[in-house]
Amino acid sequence: MLNLVLFGPPGAGKGTQSARLIEKYQLVHLSTGDILRGEIANGTPLGLEAKKLMDQGILVPDEVVIGMISNKLDSNPGAKGFIFDGFPRTKAQAAALDQLLSEKNTSINAMLALNVNDEELIQRLLSRGKDSGRPDDANPDIIRKRIEEYNAKTAPLIDYYKAQDKYTSIEGVGTVDQIFNLLVDAINHLG
Ligand code: B4P
Numbered sequence: 385m386l387n388l389v390l391f392g393p394p395g396a397g398k399g400t401q402s403a404r405l406i407e408k409y410q411l412v413h414l415s416t417g418d419i420l421r422g423e424i425a426n427g428t429p430l431g432l433e434a435k436k437l438m439d440q441g442i443l444v445p446d447e448v449v450i451g452m453i454s455n456k457l458d459s460n461p462g463a464k465g466f467i468f469d470g471f472p473r474t475k476a477q478a479a480a481l482d483q484l485l486s487e488k489n490t491s492i493n494a495m496l497a498l499n500v501n502d503e504e505l506i507q508r509l510l511s512r513g514k515d516s517g518r519p520d521d522a523n524p525d526i527i528r529k530r531i532e533e534y535n536a537k538t539a540p541l542i543d544y545y546k547a548q549d550k551y552t553s554i555e556g557v558g559t560v561d562q563i564f565n566l567l568v569d570a571i572n573h574l575g
Contacts, residue, residue, distance in 0.1 A: 385463070385464060385465040385466075385490045386409060386411060386464065386465035386493055386571075386574075387465050387466050387468070387485065387490060387491065387492050387493055388405070388411070388465070388466070388467050388468065388492070388493060388494055388495075388496060388571070389468045389471075389472070389481075389492055389494070389495040389496070389545070389550075390402055390405070390467055390468065390469050390496055390498070391495050391496065391497040391498065391541070391542075391545075392497055392498030392499070392500065392556060393500060393502075393505055393530075393531055393534045393535075393538075393539075394505060394509060394527070394530040394531060394534060395500070395504075395505040395506075395508040395509040395512075395527075396498040396499075396500045396505065396556050397498050397500070397556055397560070397563060398415075398469045398470055398498065399415060399417070399418070399469060399470075400560055401498070401560070401563060401564060401567055402415065402467050402469040404560075404564050405467055405564075405567060405568075405571075406467055408568065409464070409465065409571070410464050411463070411464060411465045411466055411467050412456075412460045412463045412464075412465070412466050412467070413466075413467050413469060414453060414456050414457075414466055414467065414468050414469065414471065415469040415470050415471075416449045416452060416453065416469075416470045416471040416473075417469070417470045418469075419452050419456070420434045420438060420444065420449075420452075421518075424438075430448065433448075434448065438519075438520055439519045439520060439526070440526065440529065441520055441526040441527065441528075441529030441530040441532075441533060442529070442533060443473055443474065443533055443537060443538075446474055446476045446477055446480070449471060449473075449477060450476075450477060450480045450481075450484075453468075453471055453480075453481065453484065454484055457484055457485075457488065465493075468481065468492075472541060473534075473537065473538045473541075474537050474538065474541075475540060475541065475544060478541050478544050478545075492545075492548075492550060493550070493574055494550050494551075494552055494570070494571070494574055495541075495542075495545035495550050495551050495552065496552050496554055496567055496570055496571075497542060497551065497552065497553050497554060498554050498556030498563070499553055499554065499555055499556045499557075500556040500557055501557070502531055504557055505527070505531060506524060506527050506528070506531075509521045509527045509530075510522075510524065510527065552570050554566050554567055554570060
């Protein structure tokens with residue numbers, strides 16, 4: 385199996401690149417952000433709770449997203465592999481993911497981390513906010529909060545995957561095609 389963590393701050397291009405990678409490598413795309421937005425759109429109790437946090441740029445509780453990922457892994461038994469997009473976002477999530485995969489006799493092959501500076505992130509998200517209707521993209525203060533959450537809780541995962549020798553840094557500023565080619569190159573060189 386090929387199991388990839390596509391990593392980066394909010395607006396780094398994780399969703400954009402995942403869409404292309406799943407097509408090229410025939411992987412299952414697991415985006416916790418997309419799953420949460422689906423729950424919100426369906427008005428589920430989980431979605432209503434998550435919305436309060438997401439609209440403020442705050443991470444939703446670990447047990448909620450870990451449960452969602454566990455369900456999705458169980459419901460795709462024949463998958464060739466998975467792209468984890470926006471998950472894990474905390475050390476507890478990363479440890480839970482390792483455990484869930486080991487129960488299925490598999491593991492993460494690599495963490496591909498997209499590097500994008502804060503100024504570019506804010507511009508991209510504000511520009512998406514103009515037509516996406518996402519409340520968390522519409523307000524610069526909320527975008528800054530998401531970047532703060534990333535720096536405090538999510539960026540430390542770089543060390544977590546470095547310790548497992550699975551971290552690869554990818555330049556995330558450039559055209560979507562250029563960045564896709566860098567990702568493909570990195571995947572094709574995995575040992
Ligand atoms: P996500 O849905 O994961 O939101 P994101 O980080 O903004 O997405 P992404 O990084 O994929 O955006 P993309 O670059 O594709 O999370 C939203 C919220 O959900 C979080 O704040 C949190 O509250 C909650 N949540 C989700 N997962 C969680 C978890 N595991 N634990 C706890 N809470 C969780 O797109 C950005 C824009 O840039 C797009 O408009 C795109 O077109 C553009 N873009 C992409 N590549 C570009 C390029 N090369 N050049 C110019 N623009 C580009």
